[in-house]
Amino acid sequence: MTGKQEAAAKVREKKTELGVTWAQLAEAVGRPVAWTTSALLGQHPMPEREARAAVELLELGPDVLHALRLQPTRGALDAAVPTDPTTYRFYEVLQVYGPTLKELIHEEFGDGIMSAINFRLDVRRAPDPKGDRVVVTLDGKFLPYEW
Known part of the structure; x- marks a missing residue:
């Protein structure tokens, strides 16, 4: 199979x-x-x-x-730290900007998270005189923590 x-x-x-x-x-x-x-x-x-x-x-x-x-087992990385250069750059972005994203989400929305289940992703090219830019949009529903 x-x-x-x-x-x-x-x-x-x-x-x-x-x-x-x-x-x-x-x-x-x-x-x-x-x-x-x-x-x-x-x-x-x-x-x-x-x-x-x-x-x-x-x-x-x-x-x-x-x-x-078939229903998948989600998560496609072979290691906790990715070795593929393109994938690693996203890991690097989250290492540098993850705390900033967390702070800004909490300031704007309150205590909660961005859903990766109710989620949209877009990748597009943006022309730039200094070299084309990669524009990645992560669009997830806000889920407040409930106590």
């Missing part, structure tokens, strides 16, 4: 082989590109219709369709 990580590897392989972009997959699936990418990398269970659309576009088999529909 194909598991979620094996399915993710097959998705990445076929995506490259066929020259399909994450945006094209998201359009076929009918979901936002960040959600679609995360789901195809094994971090969300995909409903039948969405999984079938992705599998058909990527010319994958029923084993991958089944794996995409």
Whole structure:
């Protein structure tokens, strides 16, 4: 039986082989590109219709369709401190700005957290004369602590 990580590897392989972009997959699936990418990398269970659309576009088999529909074990890092340079930079951002984000969230909203369950993510390019900028938007519902 194909598991979620094996399915993710097959998705990445076929995506490259066929020259399909994450945006094209998201359009076929009918979901936002960040959600679609995360789901195809094994971090969300995909409903039948969405999984079938992705599998058909990527010319994958029923084993991958089944794996995409499974409930995941979330969290994709192999180590507590990521070693991939792109992923590590997000770790570094949280090391430097995590306390600031916490303070600003608490000042604006009160005692609570930003949800990673009721959550949206967007990544876009912003042209800049000194070199294009990566703009990452993390958009989570505020959840107050209840005592």
